[in-house]
Amino acid sequence: MSYDFKNLSFADFEDLARDLIGKELGVRFEAFCPGPDGGIDGRHAQTDANVILQAKHYEGSRLSKLKSTMKRERRAIDVLAPDRYLLATSCKFSPPSKASLAALIGPCLKSEADIFGPEDLNGLLRKYPEILKAHIKLWLSGAGVLDRVVRSAAHAYATITTEDIEHKVRVYASNPSFDQSLKKLRKHHVLIISGPPGVGKTTLAEMICYTFLSEDWELVPIRSLEDGFAAINDSKNQIFLFDDFLGRVALDKQALAHKDSELARFMSRIRRSPNARFILTTRGHIFEEARRVSEHLGDERLDVTKYVLDVGVYTRRIKARILYNHLLVAEVPKAHIRALIESGSLAEIIDHKNYNPRVIEAMTDSFRIEEIESSEYPAAFLTALKNPSKIWDTAFRNHIDNRCQHLLITMFFLSEYGVSIRNLRVAYDSLHATMSASYGLSHGPKDFEEALRILEGSFVSIRGENVFFVNPSLKDYLASYVSDPELLCRLAPTAKSIDWIANLWDFAQRNLTVSGEQERIARACVGLVNMFVKNPIWRPMRGGPGTLEYNDAGISKRWELLIEWWQVTDDIRFADTLMAIARNPQQGFSAWSDGETLIRFFTCLRDRDYGREFIYEEEFLTIVEKTLVDVICWQASRDELSSMVDAVDEAGSAIPESVSSALENAILQEFDEVESRISEEENISSLNDYIESLKKFTPRFGISETVLQSTISKVEDRITEIEENSTPASSPSFSSPKPHAEKFDDDALKNLFTPLLDE
Numbered sequence: 001m002s003y004d005f006k007n008l009s010f011a012d013f014e015d016l017a018r019d020l021i022g023k024e025l026g027v028r029f030e031a032f033c034p035g036p037d038g039g040i041d042g043r044h045a046q047t048d049a050n051v052i053l054q055a056k057h058y059e060g061s062r063l064s065k066l067k068s069t070m071k072r073e074r075r076a077i078d079v080l081a082p083d084r085y086l087l088a089t090s091c092k093f094s095p096p097s098k099a100s101l102a103a104l105i106g107p108c109l110k111s112e113a114d115i116f117g118p119e120d121l122n123g124l125l126r127k128y129p130e131i132l133k134a135h136i137k138l139w140l141s142g143a144g145v146l147d148r149v150v151r152s153a154a155h156a157y158a159t160i161t162t163e164d165i166e167h168k169v170r171v172y173a174s175n176p177s178f179d180q181s182l183k184k185l186r187k188h189h190v191l192i193i194s195g196p197p198g199v200g201k202t203t204l205a206e207m208i209c210y211t212f213l214s215e216d217w218e219l220v221p222i223r224s225l226e227d228g229f230a231a232i233n234d235s236k237n238q239i240f241l242f243d244d245f246l247g248r249v250a251l252d253k254q255a256l257a258h259k260d261s262e263l264a265r266f267m268s269r270i271r272r273s274p275n276a277r278f279i280l281t282t283r284g285h286i287f288e289e290a291r292r293v294s295e296h297l298g299d300e301r302l303d304v305t306k307y308v309l310d311v312g313v314y315t316r317r318i319k320a321r322i323l324y325n326h327l328l329v330a331e332v333p334k335a336h337i338r339a340l341i342e343s344g345s346l347a348e349i350i351d352h353k354n355y356n357p358r359v360i361e362a363m364t365d366s367f368r369i370e371e372i373e374s375s376e377y378p379a380a381f382l383t384a385l386k387n388p389s390k391i392w393d394t395a396f397r398n399h400i401d402n403r404c405q406h407l408l409i410t411m412f413f414l415s416e417y418g419v420s421i422r423n424l425r426v427a428y429d430s431l432h433a434t435m436s437a438s439y440g441l442s443h444g445p446k447d448f449e450e451a452l453r454i455l456e457g458s459f460v461s462i463r464g465e466n467v468f469f470v471n472p473s474l475k476d477y478l479a480s481y482v483s484d485p486e487l488l489c490r491l492a493p494t495a496k497s498i499d500w501i502a503n504l505w506d507f508a509q510r511n512l513t514v515s516g517e518q519e520r521i522a523r524a525c526v527g528l529v530n531m532f533v534k535n536p537i538w539r540p541m542r543g544g545p546g547t548l549e550y551n552d553a554g555i556s557k558r559w560e561l562l563i564e565w566w567q568v569t570d571d572i573r574f575a576d577t578l579m580a581i582a583r584n585p586q587q588g589f590s591a592w593s594d595g596e597t598l599i600r601f602f603t604c605l606r607d608r609d610y611g612r613e614f615i616y617e618e619e620f621l622t623i624v625e626k627t628l629v630d631v632i633c634w635q636a637s638r639d640e641l642s643s644m645v646d647a648v649d650e651a652g653s654a655i656p657e658s659v660s661s662a663l664e665n666a667i668l669q670e671f672d673e674v675e676s677r678i679s680e681e682e683n684i685s686s687l688n689d690y691i692e693s694l695k696k697f698t699p700r701f702g703i704s705e706t707v708l709q710s711t712i713s714k715v716e717d718r719i720t721e722i723e724e725n726s727t728p729a730s731s732p733s734f735s736s737p738k739p740h741a742e743k744f745d746d747d748a749l750k751n752l753f754t755p756l757l758d759e
Contacts, residue, residue, distance in 0.1 A: 002122045003138055005059050005090045007170050009328050010755045011321060012137055013057035017088035019131050020124040021053055021116060029053055052082040052108075059090035059118070063101075066091045070104045077108050085109050088116040136178065136207060137169055168203055170329045171361070173321040175314055182208055185279065186731040189271050193281045198358025198388075198473060201281040202243050208279060212239045215732045217277075223417050225262045226592060229639065232269065232276060234684040234722065237729040240270070240278045244472075262643065265689065273685035275729040317744040319350045320752055322357055326364040327756055335374035337756050345378035346753060347746050352385045358473050359384050362391045367458035371399075392477035400459070402441050403451040406432040408459060409491070411469065412478045413503040418468040421452075423497070431494040438490060482507070485517040492524040498535060498553035501528060502561055522565040529577040532558050537587045555585050556597035563614060575615050582623045589627055591636040591644075598628045599647040602654040625656050632662040638677070641666055642693045645700065667697050674711050678718045687719050 005013060018029045054073075058066050066089060077085060085108035093101065102112045109115070116124075125132045132138065181204060185191040191208075193201045209219050217237040222228045228240055245263070270278040314322070323346075327337055340346055349355070362368065363381050368391070372380050384391050396405065410428045411419060425448050436443040452460070452467070461468050469475050482488065488508055495501035508521050539551040553561075559578055566574035589598075601624050605614055614620060636644065641663070648655050648663060670677065671694070681687055691712050698708045 002119075003125065005057070005118065005121075005138070008057065008059075008090075008138060009170075009325055010055075010057045011324060011752060012135075013088075013090060014055040016131075016135055016138065017055040017116070017121070018053060019134070020121060020128065021086060021088060023128050023131060024124055025051075027051065050082050051084040051086065052077075052080060053086045053088065056087065056089040056091065061091055063091060063093050063097050066093075067101060067104060070101060074104060074106055077106060080108075082108050084114065086114045086116065088121065090118050090121075092118055136174055136211065137172055167329065168206060171322070171325040172203060172207060173318050173325055175318045177204055178207065182211075182731075185277055189273070189276065190267050190278045191280070193279065194283070196356075197283055197476060198356040200357045202472075203357075205241055205243065205279045205281050209239050209241050212237075212277070212732055215729075217729070217732075225266050228266050228278075229269075232273065232683060232685065234273055234275055234686075235682055237275045238277070240276065242278070242280045244282060245280045246282045265639070265642075268692075269685040269689050272688045273683075276685065277731065314355075315744070316350060316749075319355055320346075320744070320749055323349065323360050323364075324752055324756070326360050327753070330364040330366060330369075332364050332366075332369060333374065334757050336369060336372075336377040337753065339374045339377050340381070341750060341753055341757075343378040345382060346749055349381055349385065350749065352382070354385045354388070356385075356388065358471065359388050359391065362388075362471065362473065365458070368395065388473070389477055389480065392474055395458075396477065396481070400454065402436065402439075403432065403443070403447045404455050404459070406435055407448070407451040407455060408474070408478060409482060411460070411467065412475060412482060413491075413500050413507070418463075418466040420465055421462075421467060422465070424467055426496050427494075427500055430496045431491065434494045435490065479507075479511075483511045485512055485514075485520060488512075488521050489524045492521055493527050495525075495528055495531070498532060498558055498561070501525060502553060502557060505561065505564075519568050522568040523571065525565060526569075526571060526573055529562075529573055532562065532577055533580055554593045555581060555587075555589060556594040556601075559601070560597065566614070567612070572615070579616050579620065582620055585627075589631050589635070591631045591640040595628070595631055595636065595640055595644050596647045598624055598631070599644065599651055599655065599659075602656070603651045606654045625658060628659050629662045632659070632666050636666060638670055638690060638693060641670070642696070645697070649700070664701050667701050668703075670694070670697075671703060671707060671711050674714050678715055681718065682722060684719055684722055687715050687722075691715050 005016075008016065022029045056066060056069060058069075070087075085105065087101075087105065087109070098112055098115055098117070102109050102115060105115075125138075177200075181191055181193060185208065193205055195201050213219060215237070217239050219241065220228070220231050220238050221241045221243070222231065223242075225242075228242070232238065232240075267278065270276045326332075340349070363384050369377070396408070407424075407428055410431050411424065414424065414427065428448050428451075432443055432447060435441075452462070456462055457470070459470055459474060461470050482491075485508075488504065492501060492504060495504070505521070505525075508518055512518055512521070535552045537550070537552060537554055538548040541547045541549040558581060562574045562578040562581075565571070566578070602621065605617055605621060632641070632644065644663060645667070648660060678687060678690070694708060694711055694715075697703060698705070
């Protein structure tokens with residue numbers, strides 16, 4: 001493969017040239033430094049033997065531009081008087097033009113072969129592949145890798161595009177965290193990247209994932225553990241990515257209870273799989289809180305898989321390169337860059353205690369820069385570092401109208417991972433009309449299209465049929481903006497889906513602590529009760545006759561909301577609606593989504609977690625009991641049975657005998673029918689989990705050791721059969737460029753950024 005170097009910055013190209021040519025000549029070049037005239041044209045690298053290397057990154061430029069530059073350089077080269085002068089350039093030229101270029105350089109150029117053009121550099125990359133792998137940014141820019149990323153991610157969720165990847169690669173600055181985290185992943189197969197907001201957790205995770213594609217690993221981005229369980233296949237090499245797995249804003253104990261045991265099981269499965277790797281990202285404070293309240297996440301074995309990414313691991317040079325890359329890729333006007341350099345603000349920005357890549361990204365975005373005078377840019381940059389919320393506050397309050405504000409608020413209470421334009425419009429039309437009427441604002445039928453058009457690129461991105469926040473920090477800002485009980489009370493009645501109002505209610509429970517505030521919001525939801533009865537869980541899929549797609553919350557989630565609102569308000573309408581659904585449930589239940597929730601109703605009601613006896617408690621629990629027995633008997637898979645056994649054991653005496661009996665019969669059936677159940681199974685890790693479940697079930701249900709060993713033997717035979725037809729995968733070996741040891745003082749800092757004025 002040949003590389004055109006277009007995604008490399010000046011500094012990246014210089015690093016690559018120094019590494020490649022130094023390797024070829026068997027010498028070590030010192031890092032670039034200012035030449036005798038202190039200007040850009042004097043940048044060079046030098047060995048102890050007075051051999052000087054210069055790099056000129058002129059990819060896409062005419063040869064005449066390079067020749068003009070070298071003509072000016074001639075005097076500086078003669079002053080340096082090296083024993084040997086070498087030139088590396090990304091500018092293309094023919095043999096005759098190379099000769100004319102050599103004549104301009106003068107006698108210090110001992111041979112035309114000491115001019116390394118793009119073809120020469122590509123030849124060295126083929127000769128020294130370890131250097132290619134060390135320069136991740138160059139490798140990830142290859143068309144073949146980009147194509148594999150896009151194709152492999154398409155089946156999971158089509159949010160990764162070539163444009164997105166190229167942008168991330170161009171702004172990425174290689175740093176020690178890459179090697180350190182990749183080492184943990186190779187050893188443990190699971191990696192948790194934890195750290196404060198905005199330090200680059202997601203970018204690091206994605207860069208690691210992309211490196212696996214060179215050896216034909218399948219990238220599987222997942223939005224839920226259900227996605228992971230459904231996709232894992234030991235016959236493939238798979239790298240799973242679960243970004244922000246504990247939630248982007250907050251996490252409560254009840255929410256954690258839904259996922260921590262499943263997460264522990266999925267991690268266990270990954271560890272035992274020969275061909276799977278798993279990367280998770282989470283905010284540091286959320287992860288530590290989750291570990292405090294969760295038995296599964298508190299397991300000390302997770303410590304070895306955790307890599308804490310802190311901005312503190314970034315050296316001064318790395319922080320400078322992050323800023324440099326963003327200024328270059330975002331095409332920040334030269335006047336603004338000159339203001340940063342001449343004001344002396346670069347050092348203040350790089351050394352600021354609140355330095356954060358997310359702030360750097362925001363303050364190099366063209367949407368903000370266009371309204372900032374170049375002379376004011378340094379001060380605005382430093383203000384953003386002192387108070388990051390102001391980045392979005394001014395733009396949200398002053399730069400967009402109520403149509404756009406309402407759309408962003410609507411999105412806040414929708415999916416964490418983007419929302420379809422179809423669903424967004426339904427929710428927006430209701431919220432926008434109600435809020436506009438409440439505040440006497442005009443509104444019209446074209447407001448949605450207009451708001452989406454205005455926000456695209458600066459606040460949201462549109463990929464296919466889905467809309468996403470352009471930056472996670474925007475959602476952080478909105479979390480503070482909507483933390484207003486009066487606003488939440490006005491928003492609640494506008495809900496058009498149960499999922500949307502459930503997200504609003506969860507947010508209110510986490511953020512409103514003053515007595516009576518939650519009750520006000522619950523009372524504002526009384527008018528939504530008909531929606532709980534009428535909204536279908538599934539709806540016909542567009543373009544797919546006879547197939548269904550998810551539409552709105554399942555039955556057990558609806559029951560939970562209604563019973564919580566009844567408990568807070570004592571309003572009989574919530575209780576009556578719950579019972580109407582319970583007596584005539586539509587579209588049934590799912591063992592995966594409803595099983596553990598149904599079990600929790602027994603403990604929550606009988607242990608009075610809801611505060612007092614539910615008005616229809618006896619009848620409701622009778623319905624729950626019958627439903628739960630049916631789910632266990634007819635729907636539960638072995639994975640779901642394992643989870644339900646844990647939930648029943650935790651519930652203890654609150655669980656009726658019929659449920660325990662149904663669960664026991666289902667487990668015994670697993671032993672009786674093991675051969676038929678595993679005959680089509682191709683997933684070794686799933687079979688290993690099966691064995692662990694069987695061992696767990698044995699003492700719980702009085703199964704003899706003889707029966708257990710006989711059953712395990714059948715599962716192990718199936719594992720052996722699969723292993724004979726598969727080859728375990730090894731993680732690819734990559735490394736970041738070694739950080740340069742030179743002193744990166746203010747002169748070096750200024751020298752790094754000056755080429756941006758000459759580009």
